Amino acid sequence: MPIVKCPYCGADVEYASGEVVLTCPYCGTSFAIGGEEIERHLMGRVNFSINEIYSIFKSWALRKPETPNDLPLKARIKNYQLNFYPYWVYRVNVTFTYEGYARNILVKGRENETFVISIPANKKMYGTPLQNYEFSLKGKVFFSSHYARKTGGTILNADISEKDAWANAWKTILNRAKAKIKMRGVTGLTLEIQNYNIKDKSFVHIPIYQVTYTYNGGEYPFLADASDARIMYAEIPVGTGFRMLALGGAVASLVAGIIISIIGIQADLPVFAITSFIGFLAIAAYSAYKGLLRKLVSKKFYV
Numbered sequence: 391m392p393i394v395k396c397p398y399c400g401a402d403v404e405y406a407s408g409e410v411v412l413t414c415p416y417c418g419t420s421f422a423i424g425g426e427e428i429e430r431h432l433m434g435r436v437n438f439s440i441n442e443i444y445s446i447f448k449s450w451a452l453r454k455p456e457t458p459n460d461l462p463l464k465a466r467i468k469n470y471q472l473n474f475y476p477y478w479v480y481r482v483n484v485t486f487t488y489e490g491y492a493r494n495i496l497v498k499g500r501e502n503e504t505f506v507i508s509i510p511a512n513k514k515m516y517g518t519p520l521q522n523y524e525f526s527l528k529g530k531v532f533f534s535s536h537y538a539r540k541t542g543g544t545i546l547n548a549d550i551s552e553k554d555a556w557a558n559a560w561k562t563i564l565n566r567a568k569a570k571i572k573m574r575g576v577t578g579l580t581l582e583i584q585n586y587n588i589k590d591k592s593f594v595h596i597p598i599y600q601v602t603y604t605y606n607g608g609e610y611p612f613l614a615d616a617s618d619a620r621i622m623y624a625e626i627p628v629g630t631g632f633r634m635l636a637l638g639g640a641v642a643s644l645v646a647g648i649i650i651s652i653i654g655i656q657a658d659l660p661v662f663a664i665t666s667f668i669g670f671l672a673i674a675a676y677s678a679y680k681g682l683l684r685k686l687v688s689k690k691f692y693v
C-alpha cells in the first residue's frame with residue numbers, strides 16, 4: 391500500500407492506489423494527495439440506528455401489495471454495514487438561453503436557476519443505486535472523524551478528483567437545464583450557458599446502511615440513508631398470495647378473451663374479435679409476468 395504524510399498531523403497515511411482524497415485516520419482531516427484544499431467537508435449524521443431503520447423498512451415494505459404479510463415475523467437481518475460514502479456537491483447558479491419549438495412556433499428565452507448537483511466521488515459507487523442519489527445539504531454538519539468512528543461506520547476515500555467531478559457536474563447541469571425546458575413541451579432545443587457562479591462546493595460523506603435480510607431461505611438487500619431513513623434501494627420477496635392472485639387473473643383474462651372473440655366471430659365481427667382478444671391477451675401477459683416475479687425491486691422512495 392502506498393503511504394503519504396498527512397499535511398496536518400504528519401502521520402503516515404496508507405491509501406489504495408487510485409485514491410486522491412483521503413481522510414487521515416489519526417487527526418480526521420481530509421486532504422487531496424495533489425495538495426488542493428478541501429474547502430468544506432460535511433457529513434450526514436446517523437439519526438437512525440440499525441433497528442430503527444429495519445422497522446421503518448418493514449412497515450414501508452408492507453405497504454406494497456406484493457409483500458408477504460408474514461415478512462415482519464419471518465425476516466431476519468443477516469448482516470449490515472454502515473458506510474460513509476463520499477460525494478462532491480456543487481451549488482451552482484446558472485444563467486442560460488435557449489431556442490426551440492413549441493407547437494411549431496419558435497420560442498426563445500433566458501432563465502436563471504440554482505442547481506444542487508451531487509457527484510459520487512468513489513468509482514465503486516458507479517452502476518449502483520448510490521450513483522444517482524440526490525440529497526439536500528440541509529441538516530449536514532461539518533465532518534468529524536471522531537463522530538464517524540463512534541457510529542462504527544467506515545469512511546470511504548475518494549478516487550475521483552474534484553476536477554473530474556466538476557466535468558461530470560457540468561454535464562449534469564446541462565441535462566437538468568434541458569430537462570426543465572423540455573418539460574414545457576419544447577422540441578428541437580438548443581441551449582447555451584451564458585454564465586455560471588459556483589455558490590459553494592463541498593466534499594460530503596453520507597452515512598448509508600447496506601443491509602442483507604433473509605426470508606424463507608432467500609436473501610435480499612436494501613440500502614437506507616442513516617440521516618433521514620430514506621430507503622434508496624430494496625429487494626422484497628413476492629408473497630405466494632399475491633402471485634396466485636396474479637396468475638389466477640392471467641388465466642381469467644385469457645378465458646375472457648377467448649369467449650369474447652368466439653362471440654365476435656359468431657356475430658360476424660372479426661375485427662372486434664381480434665382486437666378484444668389482443669387486449670385480453672395483453673392483460674393476461676402482464677398479470678402472468680407479475681405472478682411469476684419472485685422478487686420486487688424498488689429504487690425510489692421518500693419517507
Ligand SMILES: [Zn+2]
Binds near residue numbers: 400415417419
Ligand atoms: Zn492527520
